[in-house]
Amino acid sequence: MSTQTFELLILGSSAATPTANRNPTAQLLNIAERFFLIDCGEGTQMQMRKYKARFQSVNHIFISHLHGDHFYGLPGFLASMHLLGRKNELTIYGPKELEEIINMIHKHSETYLNYPLNFVYTQNTSKQLIFEDEKVEVYSLPLKHRIATTGYLFKEKPLFRNIDKYKLEKMNVSFAEIHKLKQGLDAIDNNGNSIKNGELTLDPIKQRSYAFCSDTKFFQELSNDIKDVDLLYHESTFLEEKADRAKQTFHSTAKQAAQMAVLANTQKLILGHFSARYGHLEEFLEEAKLIFPNTELAIEGQLFSL
Amino acid sequence: MSTQTFELLILGSSAATPTANRNPTAQLLNIAERFFLIDCGEGTQMQMRKYKARFQSVNHIFISHLHGDHFYGLPGFLASMHLLGRKNELTIYGPKELEEIINMIHKHSETYLNYPLNFVYTQNTSKQLIFEDEKVEVYSLPLKHRIATTGYLFKEKPLFRNIDKYKLEKMNVSFAEIHKLKQGLDAIDNNGNSIKNGELTLDPIKQRSYAFCSDTKFFQELSNDIKDVDLLYHESTFLEEKADRAKQTFHSTAKQAAQMAVLANTQKLILGHFSARYGHLEEFLEEAKLIFPNTELAIEGQLFSL
Numbered sequence: 001m002s003t004q005t006f007e008l009l010i011l012g013s014s015a016a017t018p019t020a021n022r023n024p025t026a027q028l029l030n031i032a033e034r035f036f037l038i039d040c041g042e043g044t045q046m047q048m049r050k051y052k053a054r055f056q057s058v059n060h061i062f063i064s065h066l067h068g069d070h071f072y073g074l075p076g077f078l079a080s081m082h083l084l085g086r087k088n089e090l091t092i093y094g095p096k097e098l099e100e101i102i103n104m105i106h107k108h109s110e111t112y113l114n115y116p117l118n119f120v121y122t123q124n125t126s127k128q129l130i131f132e133d134e135k136v137e138v139y140s141l142p143l144k145h146r147i148a149t150t151g152y153l154f155k156e157k158p159l160f161r162n163i164d165k166y167k168l169e170k171m172n173v174s175f176a177e178i179h180k181l182k183q184g185l186d187a188i189d190n191n192g193n194s195i196k197n198g199e200l201t202l203d204p205i206k207q208r209s210y211a212f213c214s215d216t217k218f219f220q221e222l223s224n225d226i227k228d229v230d231l232l233y234h235e236s237t238f239l240e241e242k243a244d245r246a247k248q249t250f251h252s253t254a255k256q257a258a259q260m261a262v263l264a265n266t267q268k269l270i271l272g273h274f275s276a277r278y279g280h281l282e283e284f285l286e287e288a289k290l291i292f293p294n295t296e297l298a299i300e301g302q303l304f305s306l
Numbered sequence: 307m308s309t310q311t312f313e314l315l316i317l318g319s320s321a322a323t324p325t326a327n328r329n330p331t332a333q334l335l336n337i338a339e340r341f342f343l344i345d346c347g348e349g350t351q352m353q354m355r356k357y358k359a360r361f362q363s364v365n366h367i368f369i370s371h372l373h374g375d376h377f378y379g380l381p382g383f384l385a386s387m388h389l390l391g392r393k394n395e396l397t398i399y400g401p402k403e404l405e406e407i408i409n410m411i412h413k414h415s416e417t418y419l420n421y422p423l424n425f426v427y428t429q430n431t432s433k434q435l436i437f438e439d440e441k442v443e444v445y446s447l448p449l450k451h452r453i454a455t456t457g458y459l460f461k462e463k464p465l466f467r468n469i470d471k472y473k474l475e476k477m478n479v480s481f482a483e484i485h486k487l488k489q490g491l492d493a494i495d496n497n498g499n500s501i502k503n504g505e506l507t508l509d510p511i512k513q514r515s516y517a518f519c520s521d522t523k524f525f526q527e528l529s530n531d532i533k534d535v536d537l538l539y540h541e542s543t544f545l546e547e548k549a550d551r552a553k554q555t556f557h558s559t560a561k562q563a564a565q566m567a568v569l570a571n572t573q574k575l576i577l578g579h580f581s582a583r584y585g586h587l588e589e590f591l592e593e594a595k596l597i598f599p600n601t602e603l604a605i606e607g608q609l610f611s612l
Contacts (some may be wrong), residue, residue, distance in 0.1 A: 017386045020355045024382075042382040043349045049326045066415045068385045076330075076348040076378045097414040104410055108403040109372045110453050219318045291539050 004032045004135070006156070006208045006306040008231065010272070011047040011300040015237045015251075016069045017276045018042070023271050023300055024069035025214060025273060027233070029154055032135045037061045037077075038152060038212050044073035045080050051301050056086055060131060062138070063094030064214055065149035072099065075105050079306035082113045091118040093130055093140070095148055122150045127225045132157075133231050141225045145250045151213040152225060159204035167200055206230075208306045211264070217247065218256035223263035230306055231264040233298065235273035239283055242275075254284040258291035272298030310441070312462070312514045312612040314537065316578070317353040319604040321543045321557075323376045323478050323582045324348070329606060330375035331520060331579060333539070334359050335460055338441045343367045343383075344458060350379035351386050357607050362392055366437060368444070369400030370520055371455035377404065381411050397424040399436055399446070401454055426458045433531045438463075447531045449522035451556045457519040459532060465510035473506055512536075514612045517570070520579050523553065524562035529569035536612055538572040539604065541579035545589055548581075560590040564597035576583045578604030581601045 007030045012023035024041025028048070035057040037044070048055055060083075063071050071094070081090065083159040092098065099119040106113070120130055122304035124142040131138040134157065141151040160182040168178075173195070177187035187195045211226040214235035226232060246253050252260075252272055261269035269292050271284050276283070283296050296304070313336045318329035330347025334354070341363040343350070354361055364387075369377050377400070385455040387396065398404065407426040412419070426436055437444040440463065447457040466488035474484070479501070483493035493501045517532040520541035532538065543557035551561050558566075560577055567575035575598050577590050584590070587603050594601040603611070 017389045018352055018355070018382075020352075023352070042379065043352055046324055046326075046329070046349055049324070068381055068411070068415055068417070071384075072378070072382045073348065078376045079378075081325045095414075101407075101414060102411055104407055105374070108401075108407060109374055111374070237592055240446075 004156070004159070005030050006032075006210075007231075008210060008270075008304040009051060009053060009302055009304045010232065010270075010298045010304075011044055011051065011053075012039075012041045013272045013274060013300060014069070015273050015275045016042075016067065018069075018290055019276050021300070022276075023047055024072070025064075026060070027072065027212065027298075029052070029210060031154060031156060032082070033057075033138055034133070035059065036138070036154065037065055039214070040073040040077055040256060041069050042072040045077045047300065056084065056088070058080065059070065059088060060138075061092045061094075061213075062152045063092065063098060064143070064151065064212070065145060065147055066095055066097060066101075067147065067215070070214075075102065076100075078102070078113065078117070079111060080114065082111070086115045089116040089118065091120060091131075093120045093138075093152075094122055096121040124148050124150045124279045127153075130271040139225075141211070141222070143213060143222070144219050145215045145217070149215060150275040151211060151216070151222075151226075153209060153211045155209040155230065156207040158207060161197070161201040161204050164200055164202055171195070171200070173200075178210055179283070210306070211266075213260070217250040218252045220263060223260060226264045228264070228265050230267045231270065231304060232258050232261055232264055233272060236284055236288070237273050237275050239278070255289040255291060256287035258295060261288075261292040261295070267294065268304075270298050270304065271295060271296040310462070310465070311336050311341065312338075312516075314516060314539075314576075314610040315359060316576075316604045316606055316608045316610075317350055317357070317359075318345075318347045318581060319578045319606060320347075320375070321579050321581045322373065325582050327606070328366070328580065328582075329353055330378070331370075332379065332606075333518065334364070335516060337460060337462060339363075340439070340442055341365065342444070342460065345370055345376045345520070346379040346383055347375050348378040351383045353606065354390065362387060362390065362394070365394060365396060365588060366444075367396070367398045367400075368518075369398065369404060369449060370432075370457065370518070371453055372401055372403060372407075373453065373521070377519075380404075381408065383438070384408070384423070386416070387418060388421065392421045395424065396424040397426060397437075399426045399428055399444075402427040402532045430454050432457045433459075445531075447517070447519070447528070449519060449524050449528070451521045451523070455521060456530075457517060457522070457528075459515060459517045459535065462513040463514040464513060467503070467507040467510050470506055470508055477501075477506070478505075507610075516612070517572075519566070521557055523556045524558045524566065526569060531565060532570045532572070536569050536573045537610060538567055538570055538574070539576040539578060540566050542590055543579050543581050543585070544575040545593055560593040561597060564594035564601060567594075567598040567601070573600065574610075575601040576604050576610065577601060
């Protein structure tokens with residue numbers, strides 16, 4: 001098992017109109033203590049307080065598109081970070097026009113943030129690497145919605161091989177040589193004997209990945225961009241009985257989300273972005289599980305760990 | 307007692323940064339079934355759902371100023387009204403730049419509201435009548451804050467005199483003549499006898515009024531604009547121990563709010579807009595009550611009836 005965290009917290013699961021129990025879209029993803037906020041619907045800052053999520057740890061915010069239920073919480077989130085003393089740089093990934101909106105709001109409210117705010121513009125013509133550091137890479141993915149929309153794919157970078165500590169204790173190997181072994185190379189012990197990598201190391205766990213796909217109509221080509229993803233969030237605004245409405249509004253049904261899970265060969269599917277017309281969500285689960293059994297619902301406060 | 311409703315529901319009581327229990331400023335005032343939304347901080351639409359307030363009954367929204375904690379809930383509120391099928395005209399009262407912000411957000415999210423949206427621009431140089439119908443009038447009031455800010459004064463129009471039904475039963479008076487009596491005029495009964503107004507009518511209850519004053523530093527002249535108001539909401543971001551900080555940030559202390567209540571000769575004071583630094587609010591009440599005993603705290607969900 002990796003000691004590196006890979007955890008997704010659901011902050012909001014509703015479609016355009018929130019309900020008494022469901023907040024608009026927002027998720028907090030923690031990979032190796034990088035906190036990625038994904039969409040930021042109205043009330044996200046209150047939801048983070050409610051679930052005691054670490055506010056100032058967020059350095060990257062990914063906005064899928066400019067329908068209000070995916071970003072109306074952003075101005076308040078930025079303001080509270082400022083008022084609570086943030087100094088660290090923050091980067092927002094999203095459509096170009098988002099910067100215009102934020103700048104205008106700040107201008108008219110005479111807001112001057114005490115921290116540097118960067119924008120990285122997304123485009124939705126092809127899959128693009130938009131962020132990477134030594135442990136994580138993030139791609140934007142074209143989705144098909146009424147306005148320009150991107151999903152996001154979060155992937156761990158190749159992990160070091162694990163050293164077999166029991167075997168290592170019996171040997172005499174320097175730190176420099178251990179580092180070589182972790183990278184998959186052979187090494188030499190302090191007595192000059194060569195060590196084959198396989199003698200002292202174990203396979204690292206697979207690089208884990210998470211794909212966020214909201215909002216979009218079902219389209220088969222998406223599966224190429226998210227092939228073999230471990231955890232897939234796919235919107236399911238409607239049940240299949242409303243497939244016509246889904247098509248009209250460029251949304252998906254629970255059945256279609258499950259079909260995408262199959263096509264993408266994922267391990268687990270999370271459904272979300274439920275229309276306010278549905279009081280109970282059991283039918284979403286039933287509909288999807290007929291096609292893809294390992295399906296769960298996005299519920300506010302729920303944590304998915306890989 | 308008047309049968310006309312005059313009720314204020316508190317939807318949010320926090321200053322700039324919300325806390326786990328306190329939402330940013332929003333209030334819903336019902337005078338004679340006119341529903342006035344006063345400020346619209348982030349999460350107002352969720353708060354209205356929580357307290358089962360009538361969403362679509364709001365036809366007038368009054369925004370005090372363009373600091374985010376007073377209007378970041380507005381775009382989401384407007385969008386949900388649209389999605390829930392609103393057709394009726396809605397009017398927003400606030401600074402001119404608010405229209406620019408809303409228009410830009412709607413442009414980039416390709417939002418086309420299904421109902422007419424009007425803007426009435428406020429200015430903060432003098433008290434202005436900005437709305438009236440047959441039962442209510444609303445004035446904007448200049449406040450003194452870091453950016454252009456207005457308070458609002460809501461007043462019932464003169465009410466009809468009440469007919470003394472016990473006396474009326476013993477007499478023979480036409481509907482037309484009863485209407486004259488309600489208006490304060492004398493009348494003639496069906497036998498041609500004159501009736502002095504005082505014989506058959508009782509005084510109506512006093513025209514009730516509510517003043518909303520947030521955000522502002524303390525300044526004595528404000529009391530002239532809200533003289534004799536029945537119910538006064540006055541911000542108290544800080545306790546008196548932070549009077550310096552209040553002055554610096556153009557806010558008020560609980561003590562200053564109480565002083566304003568005395569100067570304005572009000573019946574009841576409501577304190578609100580509490581800084582997130584205060585976990586408990588008892589001291590606000592204690593501090594204000596030393597000067598103005600009939601003080602209460604704005605607490606989410608609380609209803610004040612006149």
